[in-house]
Amino acid sequence: MGNNVLVVLTPEESKRLIGKAVASMPAVKKAKNEGILGFSRCTTNAYVIEEVLGRKMENPHGYCSGYISGKGLCAVQGQDMSSLLVIEKGKENWHKPGEGNISLYLDRMGADDVIVKSGNMIDPYGNVACFSPNPGGGEIGLYVTPSLSKGIKFIIPMSINKSIPTPLQKFVGLMGTGNISPDRCRGLRCGVIPMFGELVTEVEAIAMLTGAVATYVACNGIASGEAAVLLLITGEDAAIAAAWDLVESIKGEPPMPEPKRVSNCDDCYILKNGALGNKCATIRS
Secondary structure (H helix, E strand, O other), rough: OOOOEEEOOOHHHHHHHHHHHHOOHHHHHHHHHHHHEEEOOOOOHHHHHHHOOOOOOHHHHOOOEEEEOOOOOEEOHHHHOOEEEEEEEEEEEOOOOOOOOOHHHHHHHHOOEEEEEOEEEEEEOOEEEEOOOOOOOEEEEEEEEHHHHOOEEEEEEEOOHHHHOOOOOOHHOOOOOOOOOOOOOOEEOEEEEEEOOEEOOOOHHHHHHHOOOOOOEEEEEHHHHOOOOOEEEEEOOOHHHHHHHHHHOOOOOOOOOOOOOOOOOHHHHHHHHHHOOOOOOOOOO
């Protein structure tokens, strides 16, 4: 009888697993205590932050910027966002929406510092990218160039359920607010910005935390299994047992509620800011 196991992870369970793995990384621990550790705004980072700090956030679901809803691409409004966290030499700095982000620290960040940000898609070659409705690139636009030019470590925690079968090169040039009809777009028009860094999915997380080998074999069931991933876990018996126990310990992570939207989309801060050049024709309350 074989010892290999199959496990199913909901999106929230995946985020918890990935959060534990990122928090365990030596580079993250060093940056937290001796340098600068910045967490860009994304839902997976809420779980990473909780694991790094060892406590629950007051509003973890507000640690979000843009997201994909059933109605289209949308954005959390400033008043509903959690404050953004940057840790410098062990000190927690929480920046309220609109009052600063990791860009305030870039001048003094270097190779021993870390920026953590998730993405929206992983192509067949492991390339990662994220959406942005902002012509300036939003947060990712602020961080990519300095992180590359200064050698700042960039960690990308994201579920493997964001894997796509299409190479980024095939559609990146076709995206962008200038290429998409403002009247025929489900939600906000977005560009796609490639990201460069160390990708941490469920596969890497299980390897980091247990030494077992996880293979992504399926995704997306129905109801409670929507967007869930199926992983085959192999390896030495002790590693497989450790991986099973780890997954069992995070089963039952509560579902994430859909972010709160403004009652009238015309009040959306992105749409009210004409300089962003965006328009949302189809999302309506």
